Amino acid sequence: MSHPSYPRLASTPSSPLVRSVGTLLTSVVFVGSALAAPAGDAAYGSKSYDDYEEASVCAECHVDIARQHEQAMMSQCFVHEWDEIEYFELALPHAEKVEKVAGVKAGCNGCHAPLAFLAGDIPPSRPEAGTRANEGTTCDLCHSVTGFEGDIPYNFNWISEPGETKQGPRPNRVSEYHGIAYNEFLSTAEFCGTCHNEKDPWGLWVKATHLEWKEGPYAAAGVTCQKCHMAASEGQSVDGGETLPDVRNHLFNGAHDNGKLIGSVEVRIHPEERSVKAGKTAKLAAVVLNAKAGHMIPTGSAEERVVWLEVEAKDSAGKVWHLPVDPKGFEGEEYTIGSDLLAYQDLGDIQGLADFKGVRRDGPVPVGDRIYRLPYFDPEGRMTIAQWNTAAFGTDYRLPPLEARTETFTWELPGDVATGPLEVTAKVYYSRLVSSVAQHLGVPEEEYAPVEIAAHETMLTVM
Numbered sequence: 419m420s421h422p423s424y425p426r427l428a429s430t431p432s433s434p435l436v437r438s439v440g441t442l443l444t445s446v447v448f449v450g451s452a453l454a455a456p457a458g459d460a461a462y463g464s465k466s467y468d469d470y471e472e473a474s475v476c477a478e479c480h481v482d483i484a485r486q487h488e489q490a491m492m493s494q495c496f497v498h499e500w501d502e503i504e505y506f507e508l509a510l511p512h513a514e515k516v517e518k519v520a521g522v523k524a525g526c527n528g529c530h531a532p533l534a535f536l537a538g539d540i541p542p543s544r545p546e547a548g549t550r551a552n553e554g555t556t557c558d559l560c561h562s563v564t565g566f567e568g569d570i571p572y573n574f575n576w577i578s579e580p581g582e583t584k585q586g587p588r589p590n591r592v593s594e595y596h597g598i599a600y601n602e603f604l605s606t607a608e609f610c611g612t613c614h615n616e617k618d619p620w621g622l623w624v625k626a627t628h629l630e631w632k633e634g635p636y637a638a639a640g641v642t643c644q645k646c647h648m649a650a651s652e653g654q655s656v657d658g659g660e661t662l663p664d665v666r667n668h669l670f671n672g673a674h675d676n677g678k679l680i681g682s683v684e685v686r687i688h689p690e691e692r693s694v695k696a697g698k699t700a701k702l703a704a705v706v707l708n709a710k711a712g713h714m715i716p717t718g719s720a721e722e723r724v725v726w727l728e729v730e731a732k733d734s735a736g737k738v739w740h741l742p743v744d745p746k747g748f749e750g751e752e753y754t755i756g757s758d759l760l761a762y763q764d765l766g767d768i769q770g771l772a773d774f775k776g777v778r779r780d781g782p783v784p785v786g787d788r789i790y791r792l793p794y795f796d797p798e799g800r801m802t803i804a805q806w807n808t809a810a811f812g813t814d815y816r817l818p819p820l821e822a823r824t825e826t827f828t829w830e831l832p833g834d835v836a837t838g839p840l841e842v843t844a845k846v847y848y849s850r851l852v853s854s855v856a857q858h859l860g861v862p863e864e865e866y867a868p869v870e871i872a873a874h875e876t877m878l879t880v881m
């Protein structure tokens with residue numbers, strides 16, 4: 419294997435972190451951990467950018483892993499356009515105006531630009547300035563994490579001990595370039611939970627992907643986040659290195675990967691009776707299942723995602739009819755059925771827009787369609803996409819892992835429906851961001867264009 423030679427880490431021979439090349443053993447004592455290293459908010463400003471190496475350095479040897487990581491959202495979580503807009507145009511000005519949410523000025527960066535947070539470079543410069551904030555959740559951040567503080571992983575409460583020794587998931591590994599500490603914590607879901615659970619200034623779990631997983635069937639079966647998002651395959655973790663049966667690919671594919679979304683939900687629809695007369699009532703039932711995700715669909719940034727079921731009938735003359743879902747009558751159901759109401763008026767307060775009436779609550783969802791969502795409410799009880807400004811939740815009607823929901827449709831066939839075959843189609847769509855909010859804020863279309871993630875059709879005959 420060819421090891422390019424690099425300037426070694428910014429550590430002097432007197433530094434306790436320096437180890438002699440070639441004599442590195444895997445049973446490294448964590449020199450830094452004798453003093454409890456700060457975690458979460460307390461770690462603010464406790465490090466410098468120079469304590470962390472750039473991904474481009476790791477990429478010289480860990481080629482495949484680096485190429486995978488650079489095309490994952492994880493490496494783009496500060497520079498990605500919507501992230502830039504939400505932080506710089508909403509969260510940051512809001513934090514400077516309203517004391518209750520002042521903490522997010524630094525806090526957003528604990529997960530999105532952890533190096534800037536640790537270096538105390540807050541607020542970071544915009545991505546165009548090219549600072550090291552742009553590295554997002556980078557190699558040397560994750561591979562410096564030795565554990566987390568407290569009982570529940572959340573709000574970046576990882577403990578980072580950067581240096582010449584990298585935390586790795588396998589025992590007995592040796593590299594001439596850096597020390598390796600075997601660290602089982604990296605292979606746990608709690609590791610991911612340090613950034614994939616978020617508590618807001620009201621103490622609400624506005625992001626709870628790890629907590630949802632923990633309550634569900636995959637945790638019980640021992641299927642961690644890594645199994646689905648860092649799928650293992652035969653290969654080498656280092657260019658030209660030993661072939662291993664199960665290299666941990668750094669894919670981190672999620673809602674920004676249509677290939678991951680499509681098929682994560684399944685839908686099947688059937689009629690009660692196969693034939694029905696015009697003027698009479700047809701009844702249909704659709705079963706919608708979260709078939710593949712280890713947590714709710716949608717999870718994480720649930721305040722911005724919209725997942726909905728659309729059912730249409732096409733008669734033999736080609737005319738298309740839209741079928742509204744039957745209400746079930748549970749509390750808070752009005753937020754789970756597409757409507758023309760306006761919401762998100764807090765955008766006007768944050769942006770200082772006089773007389774802002776809000777934008778369409780349900781973005782692209784047709785009136786009457788079932789929506790799988792968890793509504794977030796601001797302190798005035800209005801629906802919000804500002805997760806940091808969330809004071810209450812509505813009814814949780816998302817899709818839990820391996821659980822299905824049945825929706826019924828009672829449709830009185832109009833007099834002018836053509837006789838002959840009637841095709842009924844059920845489709846599930848996923849939009850990463852409410853389109854009305856995206857358009858208001860000038861977020862690129864790829865962030866809100868609906869993705870069809872499941873579809874099925876069934877046939878009836880109109881007599």
Ligand code: HEC
Nearest residue numbers: 421471475476479557561584585586587588591592593595
């Ligand atoms: C000069 C080449 C080189 C560079 C540069 C390099 N590594 Fe490595 N790294 C290796 C080798 C060799 C191994 C041992 C691989 C093995 O035994 O399978 C290794 C192993 C690791 C492991 C442990 C793997 C395991 O299976 O537990 C981690 C974690 C790691 N490197 C992270 C990094 C990070 C992060 C960077 C950049 C900051 C980096 N490496 C830079 C060569 C390099």
Ligand code: HEC
Nearest residue numbers: 610614628631642643646672673682710711712715717718
């Ligand atoms: C059984 C496989 C499986 C497991 C286990 C699993 N996921 Fe997922 N995950 C998926 C699938 C499939 C999707 C795509 C559907 C979606 O976005 O909800 C997804 C989506 C995501 C997303 C994107 C959601 C969004 O709205 O941006 C994140 C983040 C995520 N997973 C993190 C995690 C974390 C963290 C864990 C562990 C606590 C985990 N996942 C466990 C399969 C899994």
Ligand code: HEC
Nearest residue numbers: 476480483484487555556557560587604605644655665666
């Ligand atoms: C979000 C955190 C995160 C980031 C960012 C990250 N890794 Fe990892 N890496 C992990 C985890 C977690 C594992 C172990 C997964 C497991 O045990 O299933 C791992 C495993 C590895 C391994 C061992 C692979 C094997 O199977 O032997 C190497 C080497 C590695 N990472 C290098 C890198 C490099 C290089 C980068 C940047 C290009 C990087 N990592 C970015 C979390 C991360």
Ligand code: HEC
Nearest residue numbers: 491492495501529530555610613643647670671672673674
């Ligand atoms: C240091 C914080 C941090 C850690 C640790 C971390 N993540 Fe992430 N992760 C993020 C951020 C921030 C994003 C990007 C969100 C964005 O900007 O869209 C992200 C994105 C993702 C996505 C892509 C979501 C999408 O919408 O496509 C997946 C999947 C994911 N992470 C899984 C994991 C898994 C699995 C682990 C544990 C092995 C993990 N993460 C550990 C911070 C972290």
Ligand code: HEC
Nearest residue numbers: 500501504505509522525526529573574613616718719806
């Ligand atoms: C505890 C860690 C954490 C904190 C704190 C945090 N985020 Fe995130 N954020 C994530 C993760 C992880 C994701 C991606 C996966 C998901 O959607 O769950 C994400 C997703 C996002 C997205 C959606 C990206 C997309 O492309 O859809 C935006 C925008 C965002 N965050 C902005 C912010 C802002 C602004 C703040 C501060 C008010 C903030 N985040 C605080 C972890 C965090």
